[in-house]
Amino acid sequence: MIVRSVCRAIRLTMKAEMLPLPTKEQWESIAAGFERKANFPHCLGAVDGKHIRLVCPFKSGSMYYNYKQYFSVVLMAIADSEYRFVYVDIGSYGKDCDSSVFQRSRLWRSIENENIELPTEKCLPGAMGPQLPHVFIADEAFGLHRNLLRPLTFKFNLTLS
Template identity: 65%
Template sequence: YVILFRYLASGCTFTELHYTYRIGISTASKIVKEVCKAIWMVLRVECIPTPTREMWKSIASDFETIAYFPHCIGAVDGKHIRLTCPFRSGSMYFNYKDYYSVVLMAVAYCRYKFVFVDVGSFGKDCDSSIFKRSCLWQSIESNTQSQPEEKCLPGTESPKVPYFFVGDEAFGLHRHLLRPFGETHLTFEKRISNYRLCRARRYVECAFGILSNKWRIFHRPLNVEPNFAVDIIKACTVLHNFVRDRDGFLIDDTATITALDDLPQEHVIRGGISANTIRTIFCTYFVSDVGSVPWQMSRI
C-alpha cells in the first residue's frame, strides 16, 4: 500500500519507485495494478453503493437545502484522463482537446462524492453518448431504477415534476436530465435559470478538482496501457469517496426560502410533462417568490 499511495498521491513514475524502494520497475507496476484492482473490488460496494430510492431522496434533499435546486439527484459530467499515446490505438483515444485520454463519466452530489462512475470510454466519444450507454441511464429509461416518485416543487400545488440529473450543454435535454438554455440572447428568466443550474452542476466539477489534487497522478499523462489506466482511475474514485466519508462535510447554510407561491396552471399537461416544459417550469419557479434566492440578481 505504501508503494501504491506514493504512486497515486505524488504522481511519480515507476522508475522513481524503482530508485526509492529498490524494487524492479515491472515489480512496482505489478504491485500498483494488483492493489488497485483489490481496492475497487473490496471498497466499491461500501464507497460507491448501488443507489436506492432512499439514497436518491437523500441526495435530492441535499441539493434542495444546500444548492437550492429541488428535484435534482446528481450532477453529471465527464473528465478526460490524459494518457500517453496507446500502442496501435489510431485515433480512438484522441479527444477534441488534442491529447489522448480515457473518459471518467461520473455523477456527483453536494457532498462532493461520486454516486456513479463509468470509466474507460474512448477519448473521442462525447459525454452525451457515453452517459446514454451507461448502465445507470439505461436502467432509468427502462424504468428499473428505483427513483423517487414525481411530486410538486416545494411551495407549489401543481404540476408534479420528475427527479432528474443536471448537466452542461454537451448533454441532450431529457425528462430526467436538464441542461442550460443555449441561446445567445437569453431572457432574464432564462439567465436566472442557467445560473441556478450552474450552481447545482458545479459540484461534479469540484469533485473532479478534489480528486485530481488529492491523487496527483492525474496531473500528468498516465504512462500505462488503457486497461491499467482504468484500474487506476477506479481505485482513485473509490478512495476519493472513502476520504470524503472520513473527513466529513460542513457547510454554512445561510440563505433561506420563506415565501410561498404557485406556478401558473398553463404548465400542467395531461398525460405527462415534456423535457422542455419541465425546464420552463423551473425557469418560472426560480424567479417566483417561492423559488428565488436573495443573491441571484447580482450573479447575472
C-alpha cells in the same frame, strides 16, 4: 502489466462496496441536499465528464484521441450537493463525447429501462401544479431527457428602457 492486473482485481472485488448505486432513499437524501443548499428541488446530482490524459495505448489507433487533441480516457461522474461522487463510470475512449458516455453507462441504462428506483414524482414545494420527475443536471454537451436538464444556452438582453 502487474499494476494493470492488480488494479483490475481491486476494482472488480471492491466496486460494489466502494461506490454502490444509490438506493431510492439515498437519491431522496441527495435531492433534499440540493433543495436545502441550492434551492433546487428534485435534483439528483450534477453530471459531467472529464478527460484523463494518458500515453497512447499500444495499437489503439485513434480510439483514445480526443477533441482536445491528446490521448485520454473519460471519467463520467455524478456529484451530490456536497461535491461528493455518488456515481462514477471510468474508462470510455477519449474520442467519445460526454453525452454518449453517459448514455452507455449502467446508471443511465437502468433509468431508461426503469430498473432503478428513483424518487417518485411529486409537486414542487409550495406548488399545486403537476407532479414532476426528479432530474440530473448537466451542461450543454448532454441531450435533454425526462430525467436530465441542462442550462439555457442563449443570453438574455436585459437592457432597460
